[in-house]
Amino acid sequence: MARPLTATVDLDAILQNYRYAKKLQPSCKAFAVVKSNAYGHGAIEVARYLDEEADAFAVAAIEEGLALREAGITSPILLLEGVFEGDEWTLCEQHGFWAALENAQQMDELVASQVKIEKIFLKLDSGMHRLGGDKETAPNFVTALKETGQVGEVVLMTHFACADDLSDLTTVQQLTYFEQARQAIGDIAASVANSAAIMKWSVPEGGWIRPGIMLYGISPFAGVSGRALGLRPAMTLSTKVISTRQLKKGDKVGYGLGYVASEDHVLATIAAGYGDGYPRHAQNGTPMQIDGQSACLAGRVSMDMLTVRMEDYSVAPSMGQEVVLWGDDVPVEEVADAAGTIGYELVTRMTARPHYRYLRKDSAQ
């Protein structure tokens, strides 16, 4: 018998979430952001499923783009961080990659390479202070890029620092700064919105949106689940009960004896651990479900196993029962919260060890 831990990925949910992003910003084209192995969901499977419909894909680096091309993906692919070394420009031309560009070195290397690139996304630092130039230098960059004769179109791009916090006006300030830069440049398409901005902020018409986390049905906002935002969670992480034992009140469990039974109850041991990507910092009480009923973590997370109790002490879990660690009815956002992190981190930290199962279907519009 195989170890039962399985990540079931509903590819159709991802397609529906992509369509939802486009519906929210109907004037824009949309990247499907599939960096970091499609946020742990499997970049090749996700991109294959979306390839016919997606306007383009976005990845962090050329390695991720090359893996998609090797898998037969034909849609345009944007490198969100551009090139890391000058010789990557030749590969960009060969594979039809679009690239972000944020500094003079990347620009000089582009010119030296003499390659032709269909679209360059010029990064503007509108306040996050991570990548990109300022609004004073942006017009010169655009002119210089156009004058090379190597670039089909320049799009002005920025990224928000606080779009997930609706009470923080930084996003408004970043948008204002971005529009000032756009006006100084003249006629140029825009790309500003990540998932949070797509769902809750007013973004420039007609450009490119960049949904990532929302494609996977996960909320970018604290305290609200993807489902509550109208998204379809794409991943269910499930396993089985592999051992049970009767605990007496006061019995202690696991590494560091980090759980103490507050009354007599049956404890279940399940096949999942931090070696699979389940967060080691998850606290006692982190939610899950056994056989459709509420259960929770009881004891420190081991590499390969977890110990769990039912919420209702009078219910005894039994061998072989199905356990859902996150999925439709156990929001990954709540699990992340109980581990002091965010849904983004849980899914991108998934390892290769669980079995990955992909659900596909002919989806109606």
Ligand SMILES: Cc1ncc(COP(=O)(O)O)c(C=O)c1O
């Ligand atoms: C430049 C850029 N655009 C878009 C995204 C997608 O963001 P999200 O997953 O919040 O939608 C990311 C993710 O980090 C990013 O770095």
